[in-house]
Amino acid sequence: MSKKQEFKQYSWLTTKIYSIMLLFFKNTFVVDTFIEKVDQSKEVLEIGSGTGKDYETLSKHYNITGSDYSDAFLKTLRKKFKGQQFYKINALTMESEKHYDVIYSNKVLQHLTPEQLEKSLIAQYEILNKDGLLFHAIWKGNPNEGKYEGLPDVQYQPEDIDKIKGRFVIEECIEYKEMNDNDSFIVILRK
Numbered sequence: 001m002s003k004k005q006e007f008k009q010y011s012w013l014t015t016k017i018y019s020i021m022l023l024f025f026k027n028t029f030v031v032d033t034f035i036e037k038v039d040q041s042k043e044v045l046e047i048g049s050g051t052g053k054d055y056e057t058l059s060k061h062y063n064i065t066g067s068d069y070s071d072a073f074l075k076t077l078r079k080k081f082k083g084q085q086f087y088k089i090n091a092l093t094m095e096s097e098k099h100y101d102v103i104y105s106n107k108v109l110q111h112l113t114p115e116q117l118e119k120s121l122i123a124q125y126e127i128l129n130k131d132g133l134l135f136h137a138i139w140k141g142n143p144n145e146g147k148y149e150g151l152p153d154v155q156y157q158p159e160d161i162d163k164i165k166g167r168f169v170i171e172e173c174i175e176y177k178e179m180n181d182n183d184s185f186i187v188i189l190r191k
């Protein structure tokens with residue numbers, strides 16, 4: 001397995017820096033769009049919950065399970081949301097005994113290479129209930145600036161998802177501004 005394919009465990013310091021950064025970025029477009037589009041009766045799994053910024057909002061509306069593959073982020077989540085269960089789930093393999101109606105993520109899947117993302121989507125398909133939905137917000141790259149060689153994350157375009165969606169149907173693709181115009185997109189896929 002190459003360096004790019006290994007999961008890099010984050011340090012405690014990284015999680016603290018990330019929490020502080022989030023104090024300055026209060027863009028709620030992704031969660032607002034989710035709430036607008038997804039019925040509150042749905043059982044939701046979040047992957048890559050991080051510090052729980054979106055989990056905190058979504059748990060007021062949905063029966064949602066949070067998860068991450070980083071031990072440091074999991075520790076932060078369990079400390080912050082006492083008594084709530086967070087699973088250690090790798091987006092690449094999606095090992096889960098439970099099935100869900102919706103799988104949600106915000107700025108997580110760009111950590112996977114296209115080959116890994118293709119595998120992840122197959123694995124996500126397996127743990128989705130009938131007619132289940134994927135709702136993923138991903139950083140969008142500038143195709144003129146190279147794709148992923150030497151970059152910490154993959155730079156995806158919406159059309160990349162179309163190539164690797166497998167048995168999913170793309171229901172919607174919404175480009176939006178996280179920090180700069182059209183630097184991100186939400187892709188909604190139906191089983």
Ligand SMILES: C[S@@+](CC[C@H](N)C(=O)[O-])C[C@H]1O[C@@H](n2cnc3c(N)ncnc32)[C@H](O)[C@@H]1O
Binds near residue numbers: 007049052
């Ligand atoms: C940029 S942070 C986003 C966190 C959170 N979703 C948010 O919007 O603040 C990326 C998160 O994805 C998680 N992550 C990265 N690779 C992952 C993988 N293979 N499986 C599960 N989580 C992963 C990291 O541990 C981190 O919590």
